[in-house]
Amino acid sequence: MPDLSSIAPSIAADLPSLGALGPAVAIVAFSAVFRGFTGFGFAIIAVPLLSLAMPPILAVSLSAGLQLLGGLMDVRSASRLCHWPSVRWLAAGAVVASPLGTLLLARLSPDLARLFLAAACGAAVIALASGFGFRGLAGRWATLGAGVLSGLFNGLAAMPGPPALAYYLAMPLQPAQVRSSLMVFFLLSAVLSTGSLVAVGAIGRAETVLILAGLPLMLVGSRIGAALFRRAGGAHRGISLATLALVALLTAARGLNGLLSTGP
Template structure:
């Protein structure tokens, strides 16, 4: 056996890193295509191979670095007024979501989130959309929902995605705005994880090791978007529906005493 004593204590085994590499690559490709979805895919799947808190820390760190690298290009076409007010509402409401989580049983919270996601999917699939860009109050309200989702289940994405899919914006502008929103959201989540000690030297090494996969997968996804940008809305809606189904299944499983 090779001498691995130079690695920090608690590093994942070689057997666990194989699936983790594949998951990070797949999630990065999806993120590059849609502008969102890295954590939605990566965290549940990484949790099957790694400790859950490590999976969250790894996904948050990679999303932060990937977002910072993509932000300069995304900033050229993203819709900054909506990004700013969405972030303001999310940052304001995220602590409230955490307080609600302490009061509301986790499984009931998951069912509530699943219902909200499902309602958004049905509305958007039926053709609902804004004729004009909503005002600051409505945009901040969507941000508040993102913050509540973040505090309740570490998932700020579904409300932000539903909001942007309803806007009269081109797919490229929607994608760029989501990249910018999640880049700034990742800053807040990574800072919180660092404060509570969930991100240290071990996690930083793993994030840096996974960064080439994040970059390569995101570039491949971006190339696929340029070839098939028209599929962006359908894939995004399907992902939102899948999130609703999986969240509901997890909540129901907990309520009926499942694993």
Template sequence: MLESLIPANMPSPASLGPVVAIVALSALFRGFTGFGFAIIAVPLLSLALPPLLAVALAAGLQLLGGLMDFRDASRACHWPSVRWLAAGALVSSPFGTLLLAWLPADAARLVLAGACGVAVLALVATPGFRHLPGRATTAAAGVLSGLFNGMAAMPGPPALAYYLALPLQPAQVRASLMVFFLFSAFLSSASLVAIGAVGQREVLMVLAGMPLMLAGSRLGAALFRRAGGAHRNVALATLALVALLTAARGLAGLFGSGP
């Protein structure tokens, strides 16, 4: 009876163990750094799952997690920048999703690794703006975020580079990113539904992963309160490691030595 409710195309039990660990680690990272669930989850999940399924799972979990945080984040975020970022992302996100559906799995893994590497560079070397940039600059950052979002449910690299360069208070930057990531999760989820990438399997996996998302985020937040400013260096080291692992898997597959 229960077995009849489980889709036949569910991942094998052997692959679900790593998926559980990856979701928990990514949620912990999100709570510890205040951003970046998808930046960690998508590249690592693509090592255990097909990239399209990895993106769908990450997008769904990010959507539900963002809804939990929206009430508090909406009070502190910088709404003018969020609106123009969202406008740019709205235009480009569907094109990123179409690119994901078109790319071979190993090529998609290399793109995801590159996106993760861009995030590291953005966090290390982002130049700062002396004044808030104009609408065109903000919308352009949104377009780039939308492409990353549609292709990998990862709007983070361009959005992080933009917000870390703004002369805003850290609390306002954090809240603005959380609100924008929620909007991006809506976009990527809608695009995935439109191309038929979300079905019973994906919904069940998102619902099953939600307790891990909640627990990991809360534990990460508690660790942040104890670790102080060390979270930035931990984030950079983790992102770099994820980029290397994902690139290695993609290259191995392209050259015939991987699954």
């Protein structure tokens, strides 16, 4: 068999230094609170911000692993209200496209990857702010297409959220059903992205240790975010949009600065 680990650069040499661990801990904690507060969005926040302190492929690996572990703790309750017909077709599209996104990530320069991450984050802002919607439940092909886009974002950035959010915000479903469906789909996406990252050598022993170390932050932050949501009521949507827009701008600025500084 071919050595798939040669597709991705060696990650061990690029693990965050002691000076970067403090910001990484703060970013994971904040992203977990955001996830609990909004019901989605851990990777949308964590990947762009972590990519400011470490190589993007490592940021994606940590986010994918933490999403997988965090999703496992919520899947029992979410599966009761999940809209399974849509989740199945979204997952089918993601299965096809997620490995392709991972291969693309392994070949991109860090600064170009940051620009893709910023674009994904900006797409989430547009999806949340737009008011379009389906008149009825989306058809099979529309759902499959949304799954393919989510899979590409998932493999590239462990971030299936923007296409999936746009799809479910356009669906005439109850908010609780939308939230539960997204949680289940994000868990399935995390399984795909984590498996792809392991296959290309981006997640090894060192990355696994970092993922497990971040699990308590994921658990506590999610609980804090859920408590804040119960107190904030409808204010969470505006706060989410403002936060996502800021993250997109910061990440795009970092990527553009890197590309321009290495130019001729």
